[in-house]
Amino acid sequence: MELRDIEIFLTLAQELHFGRTAERLHVTPARISQAIKRQERILGAELFKRTSHHVQLTPVGSRLRDDLTVGYRQIQEALATAAAAGQAITGELHIGFAGAWSGNLIVAAADDFRTRHPNCPIHMHESPMSDPLSPLRNGNRDLQLVELPIHEPDIVSGPVLFREPRVLAVPPGHPFAERDTVSVEDLADAPLITITEQPQYFLDHHYPHRTPRGRHIPRGPSTTTWQGVLALVGAGKGVSPASARAAHYYSRPDIVYVPFRDAPPVEYGLFWSNTGNTPKVRAFVRAIVEAASRETGSRPIPPSARRPGPLH
The missing domain is CATH 1.10.10.10 (Winged helix-like DNA-binding domain superfamily/Winged helix DNA-binding domain)
Structure with a gap:
């Protein structure tokens, strides 16, 4: 039978x-x-x-x-x-992030995730601004929460979790420091500190070579870390675009954050390897989408709806 x-x-x-x-x-x-x-x-x-x-x-x-x-x-x-x-969701999840505010969102999502999946511990890792995708590619990270844009054939783009207004980090004695706002056109009047070891399209998006009117934007020193950016700005070596939350999380006496009045926001999203689409990854993506919705009061933006504009 x-x-x-x-x-x-x-x-x-x-x-x-x-x-x-x-x-x-x-x-x-x-x-x-x-x-x-x-x-x-x-x-x-x-x-x-x-x-x-x-x-x-x-x-x-x-x-x-x-x-x-x-x-x-x-x-x-x-x-x-x-x-x-x-x-069952078991094993471990290793999640990378860039920016303290991204880490806070991961912590909130991890609290919910652990309630539902107690047998899957979460490990958080602060990622350098340079080359943020290597940990995904070599298997050391399951997920990364970093700034957009990321367009790689072996990397899956998840939803945009939140957007932040863009500001310009300048030293206190700089002429821009006395202004209420700055324009993207103003970048032609100060050396721009940049990050190395990022995809060229990422650099072109955040650190353009020309203003919207075609004026050349001079280059200052480059570095591989956000702390390096702050040190160079504080030392008067140049200016750098940043997220508005940097003013709250990285307040320093040698840095002034001036809002842009005409620059697009900085977007942050989740990414994972196209070979790492596992049940535990999908479960954490759901948890962090819910956490981001609670924090921002709006639904995260699907990849198909993204229309981020570069600075220039």
Whole structure:
């Protein structure tokens, strides 16, 4: 007997009614009748006495019911256990981030994630601004929360989780430091400190070579870390665009943050390797999307809706 035939027999033995058995198993009464007749033919014994008004087990049917019930329950429990194990989120998640505010969002998401998936610990790693994708590619990170844009064939782009106004970090004695706002055109009047080891399209987006009117933007020193950017700005070596939250998280006496009045916002999103689309990655993406929605009061932006403009 196949497992489905056993299920049909045991359900009919419980209901003693072909119609109710068919309803429970979402089949027709004819399907039930055919299955029982086939079982009786194989066993060579009658399992049910049936009339137009009554169905009851024969002695052979009663004995078969008793013998099958315990084994069938064990099979069902084993299948349920296997299904639960297959759907369980276990192992570890290593998540990289750039910027303290991104780390705070990951912490909020991790709290929710651990409640749902206690057997999957979260490990957070601050990522350097330069070459943020290598940890994904070498398997040291499962996810990265970094600034956009990222356009790589082996990297999956998740939703934009939040947007931040763009500011310009300048030293206190700089002429820009006394202004209420600056323009992208003003970048032509100060050396721009840049980050190295980023894709060229990323650099062109955040550190353009020309203003919207075509004026040349001079280059200052470059560095590989955000702390290096701040040190160079504070030393008067140039200026650098930044997220508005930098003013709160990286306040320094040698840095003034001046808002742009005409620059697009800085966008932050999740990324993972196209070979790392695992159940635990998908589960954490859902958790951080929910956390970002609570923080910002709006739904994160899907990749297809992104229209971030460069500075120039």
